[in-house]
Amino acid sequence: NSLSKFGKFIETIEEHRDILISSAEDQFVKPLDNFRKENIGAAKEEKKNFDKQTAKFCQSQERYLNMKASKTNESALQEADTQVEFEKKAFYTASMKYVLKLQEVQEKKKFEFVEILLSYMLGWLTFYHQGYVDLEDFRSYDNDLRLLLQKTRENFECTRDEAQSLMGRMLNENKALKPSDQSGTLKGFTRQGYLYLMEKKTLGTTSWTKYYCQYKKDSKEFFMILYNQLGGKLNEPEKYTLEKCVRRASDSIEKRFCFDVTLKDKSGPLTFQALSEDDRRLWLDAMDGKEPTYTMHKIKTEDSNLDDVGFNFIKRSLAAIESRGLQEQGLYRVVGVNSKVNNLIKIALDPKKTEKINFEDPSVWETKTITSAVKTYLRSLPEPLMTFQLHENFIKAAKQESKTLRILDVHKYVHQLPDANFRMLDMLIGHLKRVSEECELNKMTVANLGVCFGPSLMRPEEESMAAIMDIKFCNIVVEILINNYEQIFKSPPDGTDVSESRVIPNTNQPVNKTPVPNNSEPPAKGAPNSGRNVNHSANQPQRLYGNVAPVMPNSSGAVRVKPRPVQIFNSSTGGFDIHSSTSSSTESLNSAKSNLSPRAVSGSTVPSVADVAALRRGSNTKEPPMYTNVNQLASRYNLNLSGNDAPAFGSVKKRSSNDYSGQSSMSTSMQGSLTGSVSSLSSSKPPRRTVRTKYRCVGDNETELSFEANQLIHNVRPSREPGWLEGTLDGKTGIIPENYVEYIDNLDTNH
Numbered sequence: 169n170s171l172s173k174f175g176k177f178i179e180t181i182e183e184h185r186d187i188l189i190s191s192a193e194d195q196f197v198k199p200l201d202n203f204r205k206e207n208i209g210a211a212k213e214e215k216k217n218f219d220k221q222t223a224k225f226c227q228s229q230e231r232y233l234n235m236k237a238s239k240t241n242e243s244a245l246q247e248a249d250t251q252v253e254f255e256k257k258a259f260y261t262a263s264m265k266y267v268l269k270l271q272e273v274q275e276k277k278k279f280e281f282v283e284i285l286l287s288y289m290l291g292w293l294t295f296y297h298q299g300y301v302d303l304e305d306f307r308s309y310d311n312d313l314r315l316l317l318q319k320t321r322e323n324f325e326c327t328r329d330e331a332q333s334l335m336g337r338m339l340n341e342n343k344a345l346k347p348s349d350q351s352g353t354l355k356g357f358t359r360q361g362y363l364y365l366m367e368k369k370t371l372g373t374t375s376w377t378k379y380y381c382q383y384k385k386d387s388k389e390f391f392m393i394l395y396n397q398l399g400g401k402l403n404e405p406e407k408y409t410l411e412k413c414v415r416r417a418s419d420s421i422e423k424r425f426c427f428d429v430t431l432k433d434k435s436g437p438l439t440f441q442a443l444s445e446d447d448r449r450l451w452l453d454a455m456d457g458k459e460p461t462y463t464m465h466k467i468k469t470e471d472s473n474l475d476d477v478g479f480n481f482i483k484r485s486l487a488a489i490e491s492r493g494l495q496e497q498g499l500y501r502v503v504g505v506n507s508k509v510n511n512l513i514k515i516a517l518d519p520k521k522t523e524k525i526n527f528e529d530p531s532v533w534e535t536k537t538i539t540s541a542v543k544t545y546l547r548s549l550p551e552p553l554m555t556f557q558l559h560e561n562f563i564k565a566a567k568q569e570s571k572t573l574r575i576l577d578v579h580k581y582v583h584q585l586p587d588a589n590f591r592m593l594d595m596l597i598g599h600l601k602r603v604s605e606e607c608e609l610n611k612m613t614v615a616n617l618g619v620c621f622g623p624s625l626m627r628p629e630e631e632s633m634a635a636i637m638d639i640k641f642c643n644i645v646v647e648i649l650i651n652n653y654e655q656i657f658k659s660p661p662d663g664t665d666v667s668e669s670r671v672i673p674n675t676n677q678p679v680n681k682t683p684v685p686n687n688s689e690p691p692a693k694g695a696p697n698s699g700r701n702v703n704h705s706a707n708q709p710q711r712l713y714g715n716v717a718p719v720m721p722n723s724s725g726a727v728r729v730k731p732r733p734v735q736i737f738n739s740s741t742g743g744f745d746i747h748s749s750t751s752s753s754t755e756s757l758n759s760a761k762s763n764l765s766p767r768a769v770s771g772s773t774v775p776s777v778a779d780v781a782a783l784r785r786g787s788n789t790k791e792p793p794m795y796t797n798v799n800q801l802a803s804r805y806n807l808n809l810s811g812n813d814a815p816a817f818g819s820v821k822k823r824s825s826n827d828y829s830g831q832s833s834m835s836t837s838m839q840g841s842l843t844g845s846v847s848s849l850s851s852s853k854p855p856r857r858t859v860r861t862k863y864r865c866v867g868d869n870e871t872e873l874s875f876e877a878n879q880l881i882h883n884v885r886p887s888r889e890p891g892w893l894e895g896t897l898d899g900k901t902g903i904i905p906e907n908y909v910e911y912i913d914n915l916d917t918n919h
Contacts, residue, residue: 170282170285170313171285173306173309174285174289177289177292177293177299177302177306178292180298180299180302184292184295184298187295188291188292188295191291191292191295192288195287195288195291196284196285196287196288199284199287200281200284203276203280203281203284207272207273207276207280208273210269210273211266211269211270211273214262214265214266214269214270215266217262217265217266218262218263218265218266220262221258221259221261221262221263222259222262222263222397223397224255224258224259225255225256225258225259226397228251228252228255229252229255229256229443231248232248232249232251232252233364233376233423233424233425233441233443235248235424236422236423237418237422237424238422257339260338260339261339264335264338264339265335268331268332268335271331272328275324275327275328276324278320279317279320279321279324282313282317283317286310286313289306293306356384357382357383357384358383358384358385358386358454359382359383359385359450359451359454359455360380360381360382360383361380361381361443361447361451362378362379362380362381362395362443363378363379363380363381363440363441363442363443363451364376364377364378364379364440364441365377365378365379365392365438365439365440365441366423366426366438366439366440366441376423376441377394377395378394378395379392379393379394379395380392380393380395381393381440382405383410383451383454383455385454385455385456388409388410389407389408389409389410390407390408390409390410390429390431391405391406391407391408392405392406392408393405393406408431408432408433408434409431409432409433410429410430410431410432410455411430411431411432412429412430412458413427413428413429413430413451413452413455413456413457413458414427414428414430414437414457414458414459414460415427415428415448415452415457415458415459415460416428416439416460417460420460421439423441424441424445425441425442425443425444425445425447425448426439426440426441426442426448427439427440427442427448427451427452427457428440429455459633461630461631474549474588474589474592477516477517477519477522478517478545478592479588479591479592479595480522481516481517481522481545482542482545482592482595482596483595484525484527485516485527485538485541485542486542486595486596486599487527488527488528488533488535488538489535489538489539489542489599489603490599490602491528492530492535493535493538493539494602494603494606494610495606495609495610496535496610497609497610497611498610498611498612499535499539499603499610499612500539500543500603500612500616500617500620500621501612501616501620502536502539503536503540504534504536504537504538504539504540504541505537508533508534508537509537509540509541509544510544512525512533512537512538512541513541513544513545513548516541517545543620543621543624546596546621546624546625547623547624547627552624552625552626552627553589553592553593553596553624553625553626554585554589554593554625554626554645555585555586555589556628556629558581558584558585559626559627559628559629561577561581562578562581562626562641562642562645563638563641563642563645564577565577565578565581565645566578566641566642566644566645566648567641574644574648575648575652575655575656576661576662578645578648578649578652578656579652579655579656579661579662580661580662582649582656582657582661583660583661593625593649593657594657596621596625597649597650597653597656597657598653598657600617600621600646600649600650601650601653603617604617604650614647614650614651615643615647617646617647617650618643618644618645618646618647618650619643621646622639622640622642622643622644622645622646623639623642625642625645625646626642626645626646627642856882856883856884856885857884857885857911857913858880858881858882858884858911858912858913859880859881859884859893859895859904859909859910859911859912860878860879860880860881860909860910860912861875861876861877861878861879861880861881861904861908861909862877862908862909862910863877863908864876864877865904865905865908867902870902871902871903872902872903872904873895873897873900873902873903873904875897875904879897880912881895881896881897881904881909882895882896882897883895883896883901884904884909884911887903889903891905891906891907892904892905892906893905893906893909
């Protein structure tokens with residue numbers, strides 16, 4: 169519109185062209201030339217600077233990505249990181265300036281060019297008097313045009329200030345250093361950006377080609393556009409459908425930040441290199457990338473099999489260790505020289521040379537060499553001793569919340585092993601049991617042995633992050649095997665339903681009444697004075713699980729009988745008399761005859777354990793019912809066989825959090841414990857009694873009283889915890905094990 173209006177004025181004053189041309193040099197030509205030099209020329213300079221910074225940044229980035237982590241030290245990598253970040257910032261600054269200059273030139277064209285023409289027209293009207301009338305007509309248009317120009321200039325200045333402020337904020341923020349397209353929010357793509365594709369060339373060489381890649385997660389469409397910096401024309405994108413994406417293991421390729429993409433129309437996976445670790449992580453997140461699966465590198469040892477030679481080698485090795493190294497500190501933890509270990513295995517597994525090995529001479533074969541050879545042999549088996557098939561079962565068993573269930577499941581799965589594996593495991597665990605018994609000297613506790621042999625006896629078919637996290641459960645399985653060796657390997661697992669369980673009939677055993685010697689060992693603290701307060705053996709504590717009573721094996725196959733103290737309630741004294749019974753705890757639990765009344769046992773001067781329990785419940789001489797399963801029998805003895813661990817017979821005093829009915833943990837204060845106990849018994853208000861201690865006792869925590877033998881404890885009353893009493897000694901109130909004391913008053917009251 170402005171040009172048309174100005175043209176009309178020019179046409180009316182054509183005769184004064186000479187004057188117009190003479191003045192046009194200063195008023196028209198030079199301003200246009202200055203506009204070209206100052207604005208368009210500046211835009212060209214910004215374009216050159218942008219191209220220069222682009223090439224410089226791309227070269228720096230390629231050098232950075234071509235650095236090999238294995239051949240470059242950490243300081244060089246850090247310096248390269250700093251350099252590439254500096255070049256990146258310079259590139260972004262140049263690009264922002266170039267864009268700003270282009271926008272500035274486009275806006276200036278709207279007013280500066282028009283201002284030059286207007287100046288020329290004003291000069292033209294001034295010098296041409298004949299245009300006076302036209303000039304008067306031009307005034308209104310001139311005023312409107314000036315207002316428009318003023319508004320345009322103001323808009324430009326306001327926009328320019330905002331643009332410069334935005335550029336400053338973007339340069340100062342870290343987010344500005346990431347291209348906007350990398351966010352993947354444009355044009356409906358989940359992720360897009362530059363990637364380098366590894367392409368195999370002739371003669372086995374490889375090259376890395378830069379592509380601009382785009383990915384849509386909903387449709388799994390993957391687009392690849394070949395990057396060409398020189399040409400302005402974009403190449404046509406290649407479209408594929410994604411099948412899977414896997415992170416490339418760092419030890420499988422020299423380049424960093426790599427990942428493999430499998431496409432439907434491609435025969436093999438494509439290896440891409442991202443621009444950084446964060447960039448690779450974002451690509452993997454967008455493509456639902458997975459971690460690589462590591463294949464176990466199995467030791468190829470032709471003779472590492474469970475054959476007679478292997479059994480003979482392990483048997484002789486374990487015998488040599490037990491004969492001279494059972495008490496050596498760090499046994500199985502101190503490793504031998506690798507060359508000696510390999511030499512020993514090579515000779516031992518050679519049928520022609522194995523008999524020539526002299527394990528008796530420590531100067532020839534050190535103990536640490538033999539122990540390392542045992543572990544190496546077990547690790548180099550084609551299949552671990554506890555088999556790939558049962559590996560997950562053992563792991564699940566170790567993850568059980570209940571200790572009882574863990575032992576039962578491990579017991580069951582051990583007996584599912586092949587015969588050779590079971591025999592080898594039996595021999596090894598028995599040896600480790602004997603090693604752990606010398607832990608005071610060799611410092612090899614059951615936990616330490618579990619750490620040493622967990623990965624040797626158990627390993628998954630394929631190594632993964634989940635398998636690495638399960639290593640600790642492999643150690644727990646080995647600990648369970650060692651701690652429960654007799655039960656797991658010397659008795660069959662419990663595989664039948666509890667309701668269908670069989671109670672093994674007891675053999676007739678005489679019961680003798682014998683006073684307990686003064687120097688006898690104190691009973692287990694915390695065990696109630698009922699039918700379950702019995703001992704299997706002086707040496708081996710046993711547990712009762714489900715429907716199988718523990719059986720103590722011996723050389724003859726019969727149950728070994730040992731005298732044990734039995735406490736019998738005496739209603740006349742209000743206390744318990746200690747007698748001796750020769751029937752074993754296995755018999756008392758499994759025998760149907762032990763459930764009979766005293767009249768049914770002929771020739772016995774002392775009631776059975778079941779009769780003692782009946783007397784304590786205040787029963788008369790009724791005939792007890794015949795029990796069809798162990799749960800009913802256990803309920804008669806107040807045994808808990810349902811969920812939590814059953815208490816170990818003959819074990820040392822132990823109280824778990826489950827023993828506190830109504831309390832949350834051992835950290836509860838003594839006052840809360842006593843208050844709960846008194847409140848639960850407030851209705852009956854039992855009398856306070858006095859007891860005498862029979863044995864010395866050291867409390868495990870501040871809630872338990874410590875005392876010596878033959879001390880008097882006053883204000884004794886029942887506790888909420890089974891098998892425990894509450895009393896006061898030397899002004900301190902606490903709990904005491906019931907079977908460590910005896911009542912000395914004559915109050916006829918059950919406690």
